[in-house]
Amino acid sequence: MPRELINANPVVHGKKERRVRNDSPNIDEYAEESIDQQEIFDHIRDIKDPEHPYSLEELNVVSEDSIEVNDKLNHVRVTFTPTVEHCSMATIIGLCIRVKLMRSLPSRYKIDIRLAPGSHATEAAVNKQLNDKERVAAALENPNLAEVVAECLAPTFA
Structure with missing residues (x-):
């Protein structure tokens, strides 16, 4: 049974050109x-x-401007904006961002994931879920959610 899309016709923007870095260190190399x-x-x-x-x-x-890094305090904040204010996928999107950063950054970083102020009907509730360790751990133990996250994080070759 096909599900109905929340935002059937999203506005699609172009990708920014990737800037080349000197190297691509793994976690151990840039701890x-x-x-x-x-x-x-x-x-x-x-x-x-x-x-x-x-x-x-x-x-x-997400955009580069929506990211704050305080390296001295080992803190990263990503603020994201769903395509519609009643997006039912906002929590999953935030969970994907959190998981990707948990896997990519040294463990010394505290990761804070937030909805842009005023961008979602249940902003406070979603922010609370995304930044509660127990709720995140429980969500990732759910096989259905874990599968959705894995699909969203799977590499693309486009």
Whole structure:
């Protein structure tokens, strides 16, 4: 039974040209190096939207400007904007961003995922879910949610 899309005709934006970095270190190689906005954006830009065949960058759900990094305090905040204010996928999108960053960044970083203020009808509730360790762990133990997250994080070769 096909499900009905929340936003059947999203606005699709172009992708920014990727900037070349000197190297692409893994977690162990940059455990003590500083991380910047661009690096965080590079990690999350290609996450696939759970409803559409587009990336979060193409749907303008995430942008480099929506990322804050405080390297001295080991803190990263990503603010994302769903395509519609009643998006039922907002929690899954935030969960995908969190999981991708948990897998990509050194464990010293505290990751804060937020909806852009005023961008969602249940903003406070979604923000609370996305930043509660127990709720995130429980969500990732759910096989159906874990499968959706895996699909959104699967690499693309476009």
